Amino acid sequence: MRLSYDRHNKYHRFARACLITTASLAALLWLWWLASVLIQKQLHFNSPPLATPQAAFAALFDLIQNGDPIEHRSLWSWLWASLQKFLKGFLLALLIALPLGLLMGSFKLARDFFTPWVEVLRPIAPIAWAPIFVIIFQATNGSILVVFVGIFFPLLTNIVFGVQKIEPILIDAAKTLGASDWQIFAKVLVPSTIPYLMNGIKVGLGIGWMCIVAAELYNTTLSGIGYFVKFMIDHSSYDYAFAGIILIAILGLLTTGVAEYVSRLVSRRMGMDV
C-alpha cells in the first residue's frame, strides 16, 4: 500500500495533526525521562527530585483512585479548592473590569483618569502581591486576590479596546433609528464589545490559572493543587508532586481550551472576528 498525504482531505489533515502531536508529546516525555535519569545518576538521592514519567503517572493513577498518600484527601477535594478560588477571582475581576472598562472606553475623562493607574499597576507581577494580600486578607482570600489581579488587567484592556474599536457608523445608524444615548449603550456598544470581552477572558484565564498555582505554592492555604505540589515536595514525595504538576498542566489546557472554544463560538454568533 502506498501512503500519500492529501492536504485537501480533512481526514488526512486530522490524522497528520494527531500523528505530529503524538510524536511531539512522546519526545517531551522522553526528554523528561532522560533528564530524570541523568539527574538521579548525578545526585544519588533515595527519591529522585525529578521523578521519572513512569513514577509520576503511577502516582497520578494512585491519586485518582485512593487520594493522596499522606492526608488521604481525595484528588477532587484538592482540585476543587483551587477551582473555587480561581472562579471567585475570575468573577471578581469580571465584576469590576466590565463596568470600569465600559466607562473608560466610553468617556475620555474616565480613560485619561484611570489609564495612569493601569499603567503603573499592570507591570507588577500578580504574585508579587501574594505576601501582602495573605497578611491582610488571610490565605484563601489572599490567593483569590492574586488571581483577581492576574485576570483583571487583560480583561480591562481588552474591554476598553473593544469599546474604542466600535464602528462610529453603527452608532449613527442607531441614532437615525431613534435610539437614545442609553439605548445606544445597551444595544450597540455592549454587544459590539462582547467578542473583545471574550478575548480578554481567554487571555485572563490563562494568566489566572498560573496565578492560583503560584499563590498556593507561596503561602500556606493548606488547600489547592498548588499547595499539594509544595506539600508533596516537603514530604519528599516527588512522584506525587509531579503527578500534581501534570494535573496543573491538564487543567490549564482545559480552561484555555474551553475559553478559546466559547470565544470563537461567540465571535461567530456575533458575526465578528477579533
Next chain:
Amino acid sequence: MSEAEIKIEGEKWGKQRLRADRTDALYTRIPKGETLMRIERLRVVYRADDKETVAIEEFTLPVKKGELVSLIGPSGCGKTTLLRAIAGLLQPTSGQIMIGDQPCHGAGSDRGMVFQDFALFPWRTVKQNVAFGLEIAGVPRAEREERTLRYVKAVGLEKFADARIHELSGGMKQRVGIARALVMHPAITLMDEPFGALDAQTRHIMQDQLIEIIQRSERTILFVTHSVDEALYLSDRVVLLSRRPSTIHKVLELPWTRPRDRTAPEFTQLKRDIHAWLEAQNVMEN
C-alpha cells in the same frame, strides 16, 4: 388618528413611539406633491485651529411628499456632510430642517438613513436588524414582528429573515438597510450613496427595486449619489451642487415616466451635459 388618540398610545408605549406616531400622522396629513420638508438656510462651518472652513453655505431646498430628489456634485463638495446635517448626526452652524410645521432637533427616526457601507448590526439577524428601530420605540412584540416581516418581504428577503449579515451579498445587505429605514415610516429617507459599494449589475437591479418600493409605499427620498446615470434614472428632481462651500447650482426637473430608458436621446444628452459641468467644476478645483 387624532392628536389625543396618539397621545394615549404614546403614553402606553413610550416617548419614542409617540414621536414615530406623530411622524406617521403628519405624513398622512400632507397630500402627495405638497411640501413635506424644508431645508432652510442650512450652513455648516468646520472650525479647526482657528481656521474656519465653510462646508455648506446657505442651503435651502423644499422637498415634496412622494418625490425622489438626488443631490449630485463634484467630489468633495460636501454632499455627505449635507445629508448628515439633515439627518441630525451633525449640528448645523445655522439654519433649520422643518418637517411639516415642526422643526427637527437632533437625530430621530422621522429622518431615516441608508448608508453606503450598510451599517448593519453584525450580531443581529436580518429580521432583528429590521426590527431594531421598532424595538427602540417600544412597539409591542406582536405588532413589531408583523411589521418587520412585512418589510423583510417588501425587499424580497423573506427566505433570509433569520440569516446573519455576513451570510448576505452586498445587494442583500443594502436591501436590509433599506427595510430597516423604511420600517420606521420615516417622513423622509436619506440615502447616502446607497448603491455605491455594489457592482454595476446589482446596482441596476437595486435601482429598479427601489423605484418599485417607493411607488408602492409613497415614500419620500433624498438621495446622494456619485453617478449621474443613477440620478437621472431615479429622480424626480436632480440638485446640482457647486464646489465647496456647497450651494445649489441648479435644480433640474425630470418629468419623464418610469421605467426610464437609459438610451433615450434626452437622457443621454442631459447625462453628457451634467458630466461636462461636473468636469469643469473638478478642473477648477484642481
